[in-house]
Amino acid sequence: MRRDVVARYALWSSAAAPVLLIGGWTLAAALQPGPSVQREGYDSLRDTISALAGYGAAHRWVMTLALLGVGACHLATARGLRPLATPARVMLGVGGAATVLAAAFPLPAAGTSGAHQTAATVAFVCLALWPALWRHAGGEPARPPVSVMVPATLVMVALVLGFTAALGAGVLAGLAERLAAGAQAVWPFVTVLLLRRSPRATLIRV
Template sequence: MQPLPRWALLSSGSAPVLLVGGWAVAGALQRSGYDPLTQTISALAGYGAAYRWIMTGVMFAVGACYAATAAGLRGVAAPGRIALACGGAASVLVALSPEPAAGPTLRHTAAAVVGVVALAVWPLLASERGPAARWVLRPWLAAAVTGLCLLSALWFLVSLRGDGPAGVAERLVTGLEALWPFVVVAACVRGRR
């Protein structure tokens, strides 16, 4: 594998910190009525949200982190890097498509679905076979991570349709998807030493 640039650690490590910090700060600043257990992260950036610029800026920054991390993951299978970069672009599109107070638009929903799916499948698309494959990119682990992300995304979808904890489910899937690029980069940098 080609050496990874040090900034890949920064970009991959910043994404989960920005995402979790962003939803925590934006949620804390909301006027009464916002419930993080049942309401989505998108509601924090939607029209009518207090300080909506915080979550909007976070979504832009997280998208840029995904794209930068994809660029820094030299030597990782191109389909995985492309999927990670597409997840970043989708994050930016979500930020550019805030929810109206009445609920999500088709553009917002489409961008969110593309982002969740791209970020869920990138580990599998980046997987490597053979004795020289790094442990974080082994097919069995990549399939497990992808499966976990897709199952948590399905839980989120079911929660949106019913009366479930959609906020918890969304935070689980987005948190997992934000953390995995850092795990991969950190393992690749550590394995290089």
């Protein structure tokens, strides 16, 4: 198996991840009931993505399947990004597996879930940091250079920290989470596209 080629399925899996995530939270939010005397309606600016897959949500299967799909896509992309060094691929894969676990351990109807919070935290951290480990599988820096990958990592880390702060303050936590999760879902696709332009890494049908 050649290490200087990107598997074709990585292009499709990386492209599917943001579609599943953004499409999932959009559809799931639209299916939530509006505000009533007994309860507030779901607010995408205020409420988290996890709440859409929690036991208190209507049609929770929509967001649950979306999260499972996103996690599976990250796992497939990590496997297909052969030109990258093993640490980067492993961290992306762990982020995908943690996303699957976050869906498998949904939030309760009231309160929090330690298992869900742990899985979500691992997913956010891994999916923010894996670009910093991007090197060619042979030990040389993969293209594009560090000048692209380091800023990408810093931006995603900043977005995750912003979400953490918003969650603690209870202000626009839903918006902050969507910005962080959306950026993390898109970056593997950007990675595949950038690697396709590298003279050392080509896309093959596998």
